[in-house]
Amino acid sequence: MCIFLLQRIPPFIGIANGLSHIHLKGILHNDLKSNNIALSDCVPQAAKQTSQKLELWPTIIDFSKACPEKDGKKYHLLSCEKEAFKTRYPHLAPDLVNGKVRQNVFSDIYSFGQVILRMAVMADNSKTLMQLSNQSTSYTYKNRQELSVTVTKLKSLL
Secondary structure: OOOOHHHHHHHHHHHHHHHHHHHHHEEEOOOHHHHHHHEOOOOHHHHHHHOOOOOOOOEEEEOOOOEEEEOOOOOOOOOHHHHHHHHHHHOOHHHHHOOOOOOHHHHHHHHHHHHHHHHHHHHOOHHHHHHHHHOOOOOOOHHHOOHHHHHHHHHHHH
C-alpha cells in the first residue's frame, strides 16, 4: 500500500468516529463532504498519546444543515429538480433526493462514503478504499455499512 494512502487512513478513522459521536448525540450532519472536513497539523495532546500516529487531526465543520435525528427533512422534488440535485450535490444519498426517506444516519453514512471515494480516486483508485466507499454508498440505505464496521476495516489497513 502506498505511503500516501497510509498517511490518510487515521484521519478517516477520526472522521468516522466524529460522525458516530454526533449520531450518538441524536444529531444528523446532513452536509458531510470534503469541504466540511478541516484537517489540522495541530494534533491535540491526548490524540498524540494514542497508538495511532496522527499527523493530521480531522474536524467536522459546518453544522448549518444539522438537525436532531427525529427532525430529518424529507425532500419533495420534481423530476427535473432531482436530476439537478444529483449533479450539484453528489454527496447526498439518492434515496434522500428521490424523496423515499427522511434524512437519517444512513444518509450521513452515504455522504461519508462519497468522501472516501474522493480519497480513493486521489490514491490511484485504491481497491480497498473503493470497496469501503461502495459499502457505504449502497443505493438502498438499509444496505449501507455502519460506521463501526468501516472504522474496523480502516484500522486493519494500518
